[in-house]
Amino acid sequence: MIEIGQIAPDFTLPRDGGGTVTLSELRPNRVVLFTYGGDGTPTCTNEVMDFNALQAEFAKAGCVVLGLSKDSAKKHDKFIAKMGITLPLASDDGGHVMQDWGAFGEKLFFGKLVQGVLRSTFLINGDGTVAKTWKVDKVKGHAAQVLASVQAL
Template structure:
């Protein structure tokens, strides 16, 4: 997994609404990059809603919030519409960005192992450096913790 102090791997990915998002194009702004397993599942919905509820605060602090999963753009569009989301949701269907950030990992549930996205968040400064990493995120209170870190940056 990418660590604090590393240069954030650049990417250009398709996003909700049919456009693309390129990490390096967002400089010199700060970026909150959060990886989540699947659109419209309970934990992922709560996480997206929490980031979305604080979107104005993130924007005021000079940060762009981007959620990334392996879901399709069509799935992201449906997810955004259903829950009124204004945050950027990027589609990494091929998994390259998930692998670049080290969040595509072996997981296990009920004794079965499978590959999946480890819920993780990266705070990237205006120069493209990762300044903070939250691995194995617990959703409750996470958006508030990330917002505090953005404001302190």
């Protein structure tokens, strides 16, 4: 897991719309990076939609929100079109970035130990240091909690 105070590992990944996103190029904005399992699943959809609904408030606080899953950029495009999402979604197809960030590994899924996305959120300062991390157990209210942390900085 990424630790508070360390420089966030940089990455460049495909994103919705056919482009790429590079974490370090989002500076000097703060960045909220949240990892989720997949487009269109009920809990993940709720999480993406909650962050999307608060996107304007995050922007007012000088913060960019970026979602990250293993889904392809093409799948992100379909999900965005269907759900009316306006925040960027990056594709970590091989899961390497999520592994580097401690957001992919063993977890219990319906009583079985499996490899998968560990729902996580990271708040990154404008200088690239990690300000706060969350391991997310419950999606409801999480985006608002993250927004409150951004606004408190």
